[in-house]
Amino acid sequence: MKRRHFLRASLGAAALAGSGWLAAGAGAAGAADGALPGADALQWRDRTLLGFGTVLSLRVAHADSQQAERALDAAVETIRHVEAQMSLFKPGSALSRLNREGVLLQPHPDLVKILQLAQDVSARSQGAFDVTVQPLWAAFEQAAKRQALPSPEAVTAARAAVGWQHLSVSSDAIRLGRPGMGVTLNGIAQGFAADLVRTRLQALGIAHALVNVGEWTALGQPGHDGPWLLGLQDPRDAQALITRLALDGRSVAVSADNECSFSPDRRHHHIFDPRTGYSPGELSCVAVAAPSCALADALTKVMFVAGREGALRLAREWKVDVLVVDKQGKWQATAGLQLHAA
Numbered sequence: 001m002k003r004r005h006f007l008r009a010s011l012g013a014a015a016l017a018g019s020g021w022l023a024a025g026a027g028a029a030g031a032a033d034g035a036l037p038g039a040d041a042l043q044w045r046d047r048t049l050l051g052f053g054t055v056l057s058l059r060v061a062h063a064d065s066q067q068a069e070r071a072l073d074a075a076v077e078t079i080r081h082v083e084a085q086m087s088l089f090k091p092g093s094a095l096s097r098l099n100r101e102g103v104l105l106q107p108h109p110d111l112v113k114i115l116q117l118a119q120d121v122s123a124r125s126q127g128a129f130d131v132t133v134q135p136l137w138a139a140f141e142q143a144a145k146r147q148a149l150p151s152p153e154a155v156t157a158a159r160a161a162v163g164w165q166h167l168s169v170s171s172d173a174i175r176l177g178r179p180g181m182g183v184t185l186n187g188i189a190q191g192f193a194a195d196l197v198r199t200r201l202q203a204l205g206i207a208h209a210l211v212n213v214g215e216w217t218a219l220g221q222p223g224h225d226g227p228w229l230l231g232l233q234d235p236r237d238a239q240a241l242i243t244r245l246a247l248d249g250r251s252v253a254v255s256a257d258n259e260c261s262f263s264p265d266r267r268h269h270h271i272f273d274p275r276t277g278y279s280p281g282e283l284s285c286v287a288v289a290a291p292s293c294a295l296a297d298a299l300t301k302v303m304f305v306a307g308r309e310g311a312l313r314l315a316r317e318w319k320v321d322v323l324v325v326d327k328q329g330k331w332q333a334t335a336g337l338q339l340h341a342a
Contacts, residue, residue: 042208044223047072051079052190052214053089060201061208061223071204075197079213082193085111086185088134099134099182099221104174114185114192114294115169121188121298121299122164125314128305130274130296134182135161140268149268154275162274186270190214191253191297217251217293229340234323235285241342242285242331248338251293255300256285256325266327272327273305282307285325288315289337296320308332 005292030097043065047058049301058075062068085108087093094111098104104111121129135158143150150158158180176183186191194213201209201219209222210228218228227246234240235256245252256280260270269279290296299320303311312334315322323334333339 005233014017020244035117037074039301041318043068044221044307045069045072047076049076049079049085052087052186052193054214056214057210057212058197059210061220062204062206067205071201071206071209072202075211078196078200079193082110082189082196084115084327086189086192088184088186091326095183095185098174099171099300100174102106102176102181107174108174109171110192110196111174112169112171114188115167115183117172117192117294118185118298119164119169121295122303123317125302125305127164127274128302129187130162130164131183131185131187132162132167132181133272133274134184135180136157136185136272136274136277137270138182159274159277162277164274187301188294191293191295194293201272213293215251215253215293215297216247218247231342232285232287232323234329236329242325243323243342244264245287245289246338247341250289250291251296251322252289253286253293253296253300254285255304258281271301271304278307280307282326283311283324284307284329285323285331286311287323288320289322290318 009075014271041063042061043063044059044061045068045075049056058072060068062071083090085094088095088296090096091254094104094108118131135202139150139154139158161178161180163178166181167183168175168177192212194217197211197213198217198219208217216230220230229244229246229250230252231241233243234242235258255271257266257269267279267281271279273280276333281303286300286302288296288299290299299318303314303324305321306314310327311322311324321334323333323337325329325331
């Protein structure tokens, strides 16, 4: 799956050179009235890399440029660790082995942790989020190779293998409890990786950073007295922004129907309602701001399934903020998001 970038960092072209992103201007957009205290002593360093099937980007600052580079090395190491555990792109990952063999003994604690979080979200969302939708993905992917959609019978068969309640997770073993069952962490692993990177950077003395691991989190400020700002891309126009939002200490995740579509009208895409086997039809894009990036990542799928009114209601229940865009391009956001004109 090739992911597209729906949030653009307002970092300036130099920071993004070669990344394939579109910058919204030098410094943070909507920039600030003054320099960040001590900014002159900070050494900013950037790193771009491939991971999770897309281009990732890291930006950190430290008074010691070598410490900044060491922090970037540690961040990349953390990302590679998450991929080794949770990537479907890597046949040797722990997740790939689980899907092949149906059981994984003595799993890494991070894999247990993310699956336990996933199951908690599944339970609270009454199955709207379900990491066992991999058979549905496989059915649509196979049909797409024939430039077709899976038959209703194929979707029904794939749905029979889906069910988060049949995934057993403990520190001793992870087991798939249904024939043909498979797990995908594409809907939560990048957020989880962002959280781990943020924690690792803090431990290495980094107070100012922007982390893009497909989803976004940040530390401190971007080199002036103001917040990090991200531009939310219009899912129907790659050159246009819907709005810009400030990172307020929380993390932000985005899902959109054109990240990976199985039909030209984007009616069928990579986000599934596990209870129907098909993609929810009302929304084209969802952004969630939450205390953890993994939670924000998972909740974008829950909100997609819920639709506009349901997403706004669920935001209150989960104590997060959300911005939703419908298929006609109309958008609405909860009051807690700090929005700036595009």
